[in-house]
Amino acid sequence: MKPTRLLSLLLVCAFAVSASGCFKPPRNMPEASVIGFDGTAAVPPDCASLSRPSLLTDAGIRRPSMQWGCATYTNLAAQVARGEDLVAPRTLGPADAAVAASAVRRYETGRVIELDKSTSRTSK
Template sequence: MAIRSEPKPRRRAHGAHGAHRARRAAAACAAAALAALAGCMSGHPPYGMPDASAIGYDARTGLARAPDCAALEQRSQMIDAGGARPGVSFGCATYGNLAAMLARPADLVAPLPYAGADAALGASAVRRYDEGRTTPLNATSTTTAVTH
């Protein structure tokens, strides 16, 4: 007498199922990355916070002027043991540093017009690269001597 066993149920090929699973995982990763990066999008500052217009320009000296931190100060809404905490000048350091880093402060009031990209110059650079006619970088770079 022969013992019959039940046939095993057929499983899908791993190729089709695995590819579908990989696509779903990739889509989930892309959605998570997009959601994480959405927080980095710059938008309007919250109510009461300064924006870039807090940086001034002194036409007499030609320099950018850092914002007045006293004008930006907001009183603290928190009370610590019955005493109010000191206020905070949100944005003061950020815009003060930005004012110090401007290469051409006059751009705040009269920016140079944008002439657009030079397509011919870009095409010739790519052509020179493709043809191997590029100029090598200088061998005396200041970054080669840096040691930590």
């Protein structure tokens, strides 16, 4: 094998190995328990506490730190309907088989109930 070919193969392998680790999040990612409850509603986490320094450099300059999970947990806190469920979740009740069977029967017979136009939107 020619030395230039060997060198280029080694460079490609070195780049592939180094690039494969670039997109992995840190191992100590926060859990969903960072979402709090103040007695009335879910409280999103303080994003500064989720900040992790970047291990990557760009042309010799260290990249800014990342706030892993900040947007995810902030959006999740905004979507929680009952904040109490974060502290003491309710138990899952039994499924209503009659309602499910009725929906399947209506679908099979072509008698599907249309969505309420005043509260639902079309996918268009």
